[in-house]
Amino acid sequence: MSRRRRRLTPGKILALGFQYLTLIVASLLVLMPLWSLIISSFKPAREYLDTDRITPPRNWFNLSNYIEAIWPEQANGITIGSAFYNTGFILVFSLLFLILLGSSAAFVIDRFRFRGRGLILGAWAVVVAVPGILTPVSTFQVLKLLGLANSKWALIVLYCGVDIVSILIFVQFLKSISTEIDDSARIEGANYFQIFFRLILPMLTPAIATVVILRTVGIYNDFVTPYLYVPQQQEATVSMMLYNMAGFNSGTSQAVLLAAIVLVILPTVIGFFILQRYIYAGITNGSVKG
Amino acid sequence: MTFDAKFQRRLTIFVFLIVPVTMLVVFNIYPILQLFWISLTDFNSINWARAKFVGLRNFVDLFTFDRDLLVPMTRSLYYLGSSLVQLVLATWFAVVLNQKLPASRLFRTILFLPFVLNAVAAGLIFRYFLELNGAANDILQLFFGPDFKVTWLDSSEPYSNFSLAAASVWRYLGFNLVVTFGALQSIPQDQYDAARLEGANQWQMFWRITFPTIRLVLFLQFMLSVVGSLEVFEVPMLITRGAGETSTFAITMLEAGFQNRRAGTAAAMAVFMLAIVVIIFGVTRLITRGRSAVRNPL
Amino acid sequence: MSFLKLEHVSKSFGNFKALDDVSFEAPAGAFVVLLGPSGCGKSTLLRLITGLTEDHDGEIHIKDRNVTDLDPKDRKVAMVFQSYALYPHLSVRKNISFGMEINRMPRAERERRVAEAARALQLEPLLDRVPAQLSGGQRQRVAIGRCLVREPDLFLFDEPLSNLDAKLRHETRVELKHLHQRLKATTVYVTHDQHEAMTLATQVVLMKDGKIVQMATPTELYARPVNRFAATFIGSPAINLIKGELGADGRFKGAGLDVALPQGVLEVAPSARPAELGLRSENARIARDGDAHQTIEVDYVEPTGADLYVNGKAEGQDIVVRVENTARIKSGDKLPIRWQLDQALVFDAASGDRI
16 A cells, blocks of 8 residues: 555544554553563662562663573572573584475475375374374373483474474475476486485575574474473473473572573574564465465 | 386485484374373373273263363463454554555564564563563553552462463464465555555455455464464463463363373373364365465475 | 487377377487477477486487487486576586586596587686576576587487577577587477577478477478478468369469469379468569469558568458568558469368378
């Protein structure tokens, strides 16, 4: 709907004003909890107890809570550093496997027609429909059987398992890569492995980027999977660390906990501002699966 | 001809699919099957050897003795209701922002922000906001006096579910906004221009051009939120630990399975929920068959 | 001894018969053009020759080898695709040497061949660029370079000019012709553009619905098409087909014409039947002093600089003639024409075959 500066009737101004009002109110409601979080994280213990939750701190540069969060005086469960390490470890390996397995599977699905293709795709679709929250009883048994229970590898394996959205992203992108490339390489003598690794995979870079961004956000923010399968301290991810810190028998003071929360959301917020466009694009395309 | 093209093709297909398919079977199909099996036993979560086959007893109990276990399902209604509100709001904002007014980008960023936050962080942030001496009450005190306090999160009171539902809206509104916005973007400006030449006003343009196009996307989002509210877990778990009146079906099921060691019952609950979800998806499929709002890449 | 030989090749996709008993031969150094409308099977045939499409009846021989059961990489063929299929993330140099790398050719040999191809195709300044930085014509040269370094027995082209604009198409066609003259490489070229076929081919294989309609040199195809389809497909503007009657006396009557057909026009002895007289637009001239065969009512004229194409009707049938642009003709005029009847082609009205 194009803007017309000529006919700005009172009715139009009213309508526009109302729209902006709703936007502003909504934005304030969204930002209020975040504001409260941030200002409280900068207040040292005394000030924290004395003030309410909406006035800014006296000193914006007071990092005492943050320091306490990163280097706690008493060992109090896992440190933030270890949690970030665990999460990072899981992220790196999950993404690696995800990209490798997902792109190669997508390649085969898109380029070849074979018996069982429909069956596999059907099975994938069905499995995706099952909410992950319903199967922990049995999934945990399987993990136990494989000796993976309570380790980072349990999460890695689960994250790179059935990711139909990533595969769909790859398949969709593959459709834009002409099969003449495959044909040309075949005439030149390449086998399919060479075609995939030397030609197709490098050409998939934009799709890989999208998958990396979406899955990083997904894995980093995930709570349910670590909660169900890797709840204990040593292998804690960032999610579980926060969860335990906020637990009833945790010794962490509230302000320090808030500082920890800020630290945890900082990477995603920064990443979000930089990569906004890709995240929106990924979600809009990812909802194709509907 | 052993290494010819046909063989090579088969080999490639096999090698590239063996791992994903194995994982599919091991971590998805098998657990689901085992779930069905467990639901027919009295497995106590620890000793598989002592588990006895009990047929459909778990299911029968679910609707008789253990009827209490199903009560938390009612909480899902709060979330369902809030999802509807969420969708309407998201559509409203998507339409408003689609007009490319100044600062559209900024608003979209702000509204979407809670969605990219870590789940635990988001839950804790909102819990902190609604605590007795939290910012929400502080703000209200500015208007209603220094002793005004609302107990937003009293898990012994059913109304706290509204607070939790609000948390859910806070977190997921941005998602619906972006998806609906994406759908709106696919409508070419020409259609609106043509309508305007014919004298249509904003309201008419919405109902005759915008709505029919995004109708399907909205419907799909709605179905997703129906399933989502049935299996809601994160928000209540993180904010009130699912205590008392804020418990949900999923929370109760996990409790039964892991804390109360009644894996058979828990599995039966899971199967029950699964059946409902399957029916919902089936209905969705039926309604949307033939009409594609988006291309299916497969 | 023929270099390329196809014997009774047939291919079906499910119920659809794409190729029906196709056989032809070509000597070494030939430029064979597979010509035909969309869906005639020419691309399928090309893919069968490369080995990209498998499972067909019949045999294919390249340079005395029976390649019917061989994989593409064993057939010693090279192909330029419609979209050139250059590898976008590799430099020109790497694009050209990709095949050699795959086949583990020693580096020295690889570099030598790349340098040679680059020289032959004037690609030297572009060797380190990426396909995205090249123009359409440059990309095509890279694609050809990729073929050259394989030193194949057979070169194959799949409608390579269809992605280019008209001017570039002309220039590239000329380049291709030069290349062929220089390299004397046996080539199979697929196109639907009869103009390309006429200018490039040493022999044309005209196809329709999976069958070969006619195989001949371009001139032969133009002058002696075997049936109506061949006659109308070749030549632009399309040949005029005048419907009428052929008499047992060798006279043709139709659209205002009543003429005796000269010796040599008919292949067989005339017999009375409905027929179509084929006359190309350049076989006409404006009649003088009453020697007109026919009068045309002018519909509209198309000046093309040097010539003037007059579109009109004679007794309801459309006719196009080409005259010099100096003539002043306008819509509505009545134009008397005289035909070069010894260039005429006569077709049986029912079967379409040339008589």
